[in-house]
Amino acid sequence: MxxxxxxxxxxxxxxxxxxxxxxxxxxxxxxxxxxxxxxxxxxxxxxxxxxxxxxxxxxxxxxxxxxxxxxxxxxxxxxxxxxxxxxxxxxxxxxxxxxxxxIGMLFQNGALFDSLPVWENVCFKLLAQGRVTRAKARDKAAEVLAQVGLAGSVGDLSPAELSGGMQKRVALARAIAAQPxxxxxxxxxxxxxxxxxxxxxxxxxxxxxxxxxxxxxxxxxxxxxxxxxxxxxxxxxxxxxxxxxxxxxxxxxxxxxxxxxxxxxxxxxxxxxxx
Amino acid sequence: MAALILDPLAALGRLTLAGCREVGGVALFALEAISHLFRPPFYWRHFWRAFVQVGWFSLPVVALTAVFTGMVLALQSYTGFARFNAQSAIASVVVISITRELGPVLAGLMVAGRIGASFAAEIGTMRVTDQIDALTTLSTNPMKYLVAPRLLAATIALPLLVLVADILGVMGGWLIGTYKLGFLSYAYLDATFDYLQVQDVVSGLVKAAVFGFIIALMGTWCGYTSKGGAQGVGRTTTTAVVASSILILALDYVLTEIFFAQ
Missing domain, CATH: 3.40.50.300 (P-loop containing nucleotide triphosphate hydrolases)
Structure with a gap:
């Protein structure tokens, strides 16, 4: 075997x-x-x-x-x-x-940070690595959210306001945002x-x-x-x-x-x- | 027969080892968190958020506790001291009790209930929902991001809270002294400041800094090591409050020995 x-x-x-x-x-x-x-x-x-x-x-x-x-x-x-x-x-x-x-990771339950808005969740790694400024992070988040079929306006919501499917998409956006x-x-x-x-x-x-x-x-x-x-x-x-x-x-x-x-x-x- | 003797001894041994493991774990956790305070990056926004949470939002409960404690202390002292015609000592008893002991200890216990539980629940929920693992995968050290800013914030905020508590506690005593017990305002205040020494205030503030560190340490440690879903988070929240409260009382004795033992 x-x-x-x-x-x-x-x-x-x-x-x-x-x-x-x-x-x-x-x-x-x-x-x-x-x-x-x-x-x-x-x-x-x-x-x-x-x-x-x-x-x-x-x-x-x-x-x-x-x-x-x-x-x-x-x-x-x-x-x-x-x-x-x-x-x-x-x-x-x-x-x-x-x-x-x-490396990027999509967790089973999304593991989105509920204390942060969606745009900050999506750009978290880019912000942590200093690859994007906070001023430009919203636009970057909107760009990545579009790749997973979500409108840029979702970026201003809190993860708790999203449905299960949307949370998965945001988690996917977060996993791919830094292009791993x-x-x-x-x-x-x-x-x-x-x-x-x-x-x-x-x-x-x-x-x-x-x-x-x-x-x-x-x-x-x-x-x-x-x-x-x-x-x-x-x-x-x-x-x-x-x-x-x-x-x-x-x-x-x-x-x-x-x-x-x-x-x-x-x-x-x-x-x-x-x- | 041998088992009857050895089984309790084995259980005691296991318990001792588990206790040592826990103490060692907390100590290593604290050392690692402290080391992150001296290594960039620093999460100032998180520090500021925790500072406001500990210092500003705890202010009402600490202020109320201090005012009422000062009032009760003046009243109790009066009824007790009247037996020895020692009513004139009330102002100094109130100020020394508040600054040395009651201010830091009561503020510490109040903040332990409020902030220790909050830190443990927040970080514990992050642990059981994989958010802490997610931080690691997002190029962020969870100790640096979650623990170090909270430790620093609580260590700085609690002495400030205690300073306010000292002032309000003395004010509570003054209110009762002047409006209920018939002291002249200036005489009460003179007696308050005549016997107050810098060491009284400083020792209370040092105690407060230590208690702030302990509250944040136990809250973050319990949250960080949380497991077992919602029930586990509830259990660790309780543990954080109980452990920090007991440590506050125990360390209060140790610090009092250090400051005031002859």
């Missing part, structure tokens, strides 16, 4: 620059435990530059922990995490911050109706293509996974157990992945229910 994963990830790399190309993100043997619970148990993953990977997995399987390890929000217990061939776990804080400057190389999407369509979910997926695909960024998304939504991803990987019991084209989800021939993608009750994944 491990060979299958290696082949799939290397194939993804080959499609975007050949087998010799350094992956944009490379994880090897990443392990993380919280107390007695081993959440990541040797995660191996490659994401080629300009590629969009979707990580699938049940609740509590460690998807969010995986991307938080890459982001530096959680320190892994073991393993290597490379971005552009450099191990971020061995970097100094300053180097790590420089890497983080090139890598963008992480944590369950981007959770809590949205199917049409709004499709709209957000479309915006994500457009934004990622326009920026030429590398994208890693985690989701339970199979329709969303097929729309966003070039490749999908299945995380189960702390390991990547399958990786392949996102379009093949549901008919991969891998019993565990097919059960998950088709939402079947019977199969190798047994839900732990108390009776």
């Amino acid at each position: 491990r060979d299958m994963v290696e082949q799939a990830t290397l194939a993804a790399g080959a499609a975007h620059g050949g087998p010799q190309a350094v992956p944009k993100i490379r994880m090897r043997g990443v392990r993380k435990a919280f107390g007695p619970k081993q959440v990541l148990d040797g995660v191996d993953l490659d994401v080629a530059a300009g590629h969009s990977l979707v990580i699938l997995g049940g609740s509590g399987s460690g998807k969010s922990v995986t991307i938080k390890c890459v982001l530096g929000l959680i320190e892994p217990d073991e393993g290597v995490i490379e971005i552009d061939g450099r191990d971020v776990t061995q970097m100094s804080r300053r180097e790590r911050e420089a890497v983080a400057d090139r 190389d890598i963008i992480f999407f944590d369950e981007p369509t959770t809590g949205l109706d199917p049409i709004m979910g499709a709209v957000i997926d479309g915006l994500i695909v457009d934004c990622v293509k326009r920026l030429g960024a590398t994208a890693v998304s985690i989701t339970h939504d199979m329709a969303s996974a097929r729309r966003i991803g070039d490749t999908a990987a299945m995380l189960h019991k702390g390991r990547i157990v399958w990786s392949g084209p996102a379009a093949s989800l549901g008919h991969t021939g891998h019993a565990l992945v097919d059960q998950f993608a088709n939402g079947e009750r019977e199969g190798p994944i047994q839900m732990e229910l108390r009776r």
Whole structure:
């Protein structure tokens, strides 16, 4: 099974620059435990530059922990995490911050700062990095909001005044405003109706293509996974157990992945229910 | 049989270790926050917002507390001192009690309830809704952005509040002394300032600065380490208020020893 994963990830790399190309993100043997619970148990993953990977997995399987390890929000217990061939776990804080400057993140619930208006949320990173002045930030925010289909007037509202779909769009605008190389999407369509979910997926695909960024998304939504991803990987019991084209989800021939993608009750994944 | 003896000891050991871990965590948190006060960038807008929140918006509650405390103190002292014909000492008792003890302690406790809870709830909500992680991904150090400005603001604002509380507390005593107890206004004020020393006021202001730091530290620490959703935020808010109140009372004793022990 491990060979299958290696082949799939290397194939993804080959499609975007050949087998010799350094992956944009490379994880090897990443392990993380919280107390007695081993959440990541040797995660191996490659994401080629300009590629969009979707990580699938049940609740509590460690998807969010995986991307938080890459982001530096959680320190892994073991393993290597490379971005552009450099191990971020061995970097100094300053180097790590420089890497983080090139990464965007869309959080599951948006994580918008409710004490700030929308325009300040959108331009937060640009203001923090001194790439835009406060005087010009409103215009910049309006420009980025237009890219996610929102009117510039939304910039003056507070996040609490927005609907769930609008909050997701603002969070997307914030994630792309600094034109990152890598963008992480944590369950981007959770809590949205199917049409709004499709709209957000479309915006994500457009934004990622326009920026030429590398994208890693985690989701339970199979329709969303097929729309966003070039490749999908299945995380189960702390390991990547399958990786392949996102379009093949549901008919991969891998019993565990097919059960998950088709939402079947019977199969190798047994839900732990108390009776 | 051995288990009967060893189990409580093991529980005590675990509790001690957990306590040490918590104290160490708070100390490291405080050191990191202080270090950010000396390294740019500085978030002056956040400092100013916290300063207004602590200093200006706490003013009514601290002022009312100080006025009524001064009034009660004058009244209680009068009824007590009348037994020894020592009514003339009321003004000096009021001013020394207010400046040395009651001003800083009561203002500290009031601000702990108001600001400690507010800091813990705000930062705790940011923690459980991923806003603190979002700050990190947006090239902003959360300690520098959320914690350091609040620590500095509370450390500066509380002595100013206590200065106002001192004045209003003395005024409360003067009101009762002159309008209810029959003291002459100038005689009451003369007695107030005759026995007041600079050290009385300064020691109260130093206490206030320490209490302000403690209130902000416990509020931000509890919020920053919050987990478990809304219930967790509620729990840490309570912890912030209780911990800072107890620390204020304990440190009040320590600081009094330092300033006034012979």
